[in-house]
Amino acid sequence: MFLFRMLGTAAGGGVPQWNCACPLCTLSRSSPHLNPPRLQLQAIVSGDGEGWFLLNASPDLRAQIESNPELQPTPERGRRNTPIRGIVLTSADLDQVLGVLLLREFQPLPLYATALVRKTLEANSFFRMMHRVPDQLTWVEITPGQPFALGDSGIQCTPIPLEGSLPFYARDLDTGEHGQASIGLLLEAPASPESKARRIAYTPAVPEITDELRAIYSSCTDIFVDGTFWSDAELSNTHTGTPLARAIGHVPLSGDDGTIALLRAVHLPRKIFVHINNTNPILDLRSPERCAVVEAGWHIANDGWQLD
Numbered sequence: 401m402f403l404f405r406m407l408g409t410a411a412g413g414g415v416p417q418w419n420c421a422c423p424l425c426t427l428s429r430s431s432p433h434l435n436p437p438r439l440q441l442q443a444i445v446s447g448d449g450e451g452w453f454l455l456n457a458s459p460d461l462r463a464q465i466e467s468n469p470e471l472q473p474t475p476e477r478g479r480r481n482t483p484i485r486g487i488v489l490t491s492a493d494l495d496q497v498l499g500v501l502l503l504r505e506f507q508p509l510p511l512y513a514t515a516l517v518r519k520t521l522e523a524n525s526f527f528r529m530m531h532r533v534p535d536q537l538t539w540v541e542i543t544p545g546q547p548f549a550l551g552d553s554g555i556q557c558t559p560i561p562l563e564g565s566l567p568f569y570a571r572d573l574d575t576g577e578h579g580q581a582s583i584g585l586l587l588e589a590p591a592s593p594e595s596k597a598r599r600i601a602y603t604p605a606v607p608e609i610t611d612e613l614r615a616i617y618s619s620c621t622d623i624f625v626d627g628t629f630w631s632d633a634e635l636s637n638t639h640t641g642t643p644l645a646r647a648i649g650h651v652p653l654s655g656d657d658g659t660i661a662l663l664r665a666v667h668l669p670r671k672i673f674v675h676i677n678n679t680n681p682i683l684d685l686r687s688p689e690r691c692a693v694v695e696a697g698w699h700i701a702n703d704g705w706q707l708d
């Protein structure tokens with residue numbers, strides 16, 4: 401069995417973003433049917449429907465747990481329990497790790513991360529709250545290219561090395577080693593009576609579409625890809641003084657050197673954009689940009705979207 405669900409599909413800040421009055425955030429507040437609100441990025445995966453693994457840990461995690469009964473504790477299992485079996489981190493970005501701190505109630509949890517991401521989080525004093533009792537957090541170091549089992553879920557996970565540096569708050573810790581600061585995840589599950597074999601790439605931050613990455617995508621059954629920005633200058637056009645998309649590690653969707661063009665030859669039943677920034681015009685259900693994405697054979701995940 402392989403269950404995969406998106407509980408949040410927005411980039412950092414969500415849709416709408418708290419301090420943003422751009423046309424898209426304003427549309428989401430005034431006409432949510434035209435630009436549905438989105439929580440910050442969160443995916444969950446399960447091999448049996450009983451235990452779940454979090455792919456990163458969103459700042460919106462508490463709300464995401466409370467709106468998904470599968471993630472909630474059950475009284476039959478005692479006063480303290482959780483079906484959450486562990487967390488896999490793809491970077492040390494605050495948008496991907498803040499939710500770990502929300503799960504700090506002395507609850508034992510495995511945390512899968514590269515050595516550099518582990519070092520970054522352990523250097524932050526907030527994370528000492530995750531080590532107040534001996535078995536609270538169990539670090540599992542993962543290495544790009546080396547498969548590991550997601551607990552006893554039957555799902556195999558392989559970190560995909562990506563370019564990328566540590567976030568601003570931890571720049572002085574960066575070693576520059578390829579694939580340590582930012583990874584994608586390749587998730588594989590064999591066929592079962594309930595579902596066919598799956599091979600899924602989960603890459604919410606793609607700084608460059610290399611031949612290696614394109615080859616991985618081509619070998620998959622489904623791919624979840626960085627849909628942060630439509631164009632390189634989108635952020636700077638909306639908010640003066642902000643960087644270009646590529647400068648902060650996101651290939652934009654449009655243009656001859658954009659994601660849609662570069663992955664046109666990757667033919668899969670499902671190519672799905674996730675991690676959509678509140679400046680991205682594909683959020684507006686009426687926009688020509690959204691039509692172009694759909695016509696190019698892509699799906700745009702919304703909160704609650706799941707593989708079936």
Ligand SMILES: [Zn+2]
Nearest residue numbers: 420422425678
């Ligand atoms: Zn906005």
